Amino acid sequence: MTKAPPRRAKIQDVAEAAGVAIKTVSRVLNNEPNVREETRQRVLAIVKKLNYHPSLSARSLAGRRSFLIGLIYENPSANYIVDVQHGAMARCREDRFQLLMHQVTGRGEEMERDVLGLVDQTHLDGLIVTAPLSESVDLMRALDRRALPFVRVAPNDVPHPTPYVDMDDAGAAREMTEYLIGLGHRRIGFIVGHPDHFASGQRLVGYKAALAAHGIEFRDRYVRQGYFVFESGMEAAKELLIQPDPPTAIFASNDDMAAGVLMAAHELGLTVPERLSVAGFDDTYIAKTVWPRLTTVHQPTYDLAYTATNLLLQMLQTGTAPQSMRLGYRLVCRASTAVVHK
Amino acid sequence: MTKAPPRRAKIQDVAEAAGVAIKTVSRVLNNEPNVREETRQRVLAIVKKLNYHPSLSARSLAGRRSFLIGLIYENPSANYIVDVQHGAMARCREDRFQLLMHQVTGRGEEMERDVLGLVDQTHLDGLIVTAPLSESVDLMRALDRRALPFVRVAPNDVPHPTPYVDMDDAGAAREMTEYLIGLGHRRIGFIVGHPDHFASGQRLVGYKAALAAHGIEFRDRYVRQGYFVFESGMEAAKELLIQPDPPTAIFASNDDMAAGVLMAAHELGLTVPERLSVAGFDDTYIAKTVWPRLTTVHQPTYDLAYTATNLLLQMLQTGTAPQSMRLGYRLVCRASTAVVHK
DNA sequence: CATAGCCGTGACAACGTTGTCAATTTGTCT
């Protein structure tokens, strides 16, 4: 009563049914030139009829490429990485590539070993490297040694011929700071992002630039180190707020930390935005779910990843490195910021 | 000046260096019996020295398996799916399998086509199916037709020999409801989860059971349909709260909706937990970042996925279907619930 | 002391594609 195991059609079956050589079928499937239109149609019809799908393994083996692209990340917030994943996935699907996610463990040499293990074992065609992994010169050198094409989806100051996609972190941070200044704030706290991320420094630069442009003195005591996670934002905010002459606004370098600031404010009994304005960065899901809703910088995370993947696929197809790209941001003003309280 | 392209070592290279046949190297690498210990060591030494890694494609082609496992999901909250991903990934790594994530688009027939497209194109060895995809009888039949082993990581009432991993949704919901009753609440609102999810019904069952056990009449007007997303929780809560004799507690079927309830409460000027207690379900990241922090049911998402993947790998290796499993939950009482206000 | 069986090993044929190159057909230009 068990049904016969449904043997998979192979290229040979298609070729026979269409009365052509397997090579011709291969040509049709890969959109190679020099196939008569009539033949092409006949083959395609059979392919459909037999529900034929080429074997990825055989293709990889013969064609010397795996159609696999890796996406490596370290320890980002879930909301952020999911956007990245979906952006990269969407672009991969268009070209029938598959995406292999890989969360990297460890740092420094251990991280490097982890990544190289992935690369060596899976024979990836290319790699998408997110921050802060994209800032490791050692990793980039190791990838070069493997002759593995990769793109970076992150701001960056490491010189390398490989393209990257980023946004103007400094500009965005400056604009947000100026927005707060425009609301009358003069004592503006700033929570720096994780020190491993180049973007963290850039956002700080933007914050300082805005203060300078408006003749506001920069003070160390209004700045605290954070680590891009909720708890670090909460603790930094408490430190900022319990000092005399505390800030009337706090700008956190990402939304998770900004949510931590809100939590600190609630615990200290400071109403937001009446007594304290709070701004975030990234515009992830969390920004819309906390109360009050966060004013933040919208970062085009999905597009960043989509574009990076696009560049990578171009590299693979043309063999040359395309131009890096910079995508736009925009301020999203919600309910966590208001005119300074007198 | 360009360094020679670092040609990848192949099994032949290893065999020659070790003075054995390629088949022997293959045996060593696959832990097959009948290799003298001395030979094994010699081969392993060479493998390490040459940094040899077998080609996945060649292995797949010859061995008729791809070492690829698919993980399909529909549209879950980011925090949830990331936990699932990492659980499955962790288990895959142990056996050198690779995980292919796939977000399914569409419903019904379109969903089915999408999944089958993935399966056909990639020649997966197995599939991890999350809710609510795991409840589609059609999909399961289609997978059977492809003779593709799969596991379900979700509660389920579809009879099928394939194993699944779940938790006691009804029991957990009942316990949470009883906890609220224990705090003195009698008018307890309930927001049902997405109707496509079997778990939604189970959680409702638990809620009703708790009411019944404590002689509290069940009333339709305290129940609203939600869709597992923030906005739906917010809207449902508003409807529940603007009626006369409104609930003093609201139990939402997941954390995202519970966060929506908090937002609604804030907008209506109801302080939580003084005037309204709120409980969620899942214990995802969001539960710790909203204010006040959510009382919720901890669902072992990571372990659920890890265990499911484990079962799948067992199936692949032994060829027989292992027992399904049920994992434990626990109530996490935080700041969003309190004794009923008089 | 032969004999059957197991252990360790290797030769060689798959696996299902793509790349190369040669053969055949078609089209274009005198």
Add this chain to the structure above:
DNA sequence: AGACAAATTGACAACGTTGTCACGGCTATG
């Protein structure tokens, strides 16, 4: 019509593994 170029097609050898089967040496058995 004949010659040459271009388009179309096919035969066959890779690609780097695993599966199958055969072979020789060794050990336990009768």
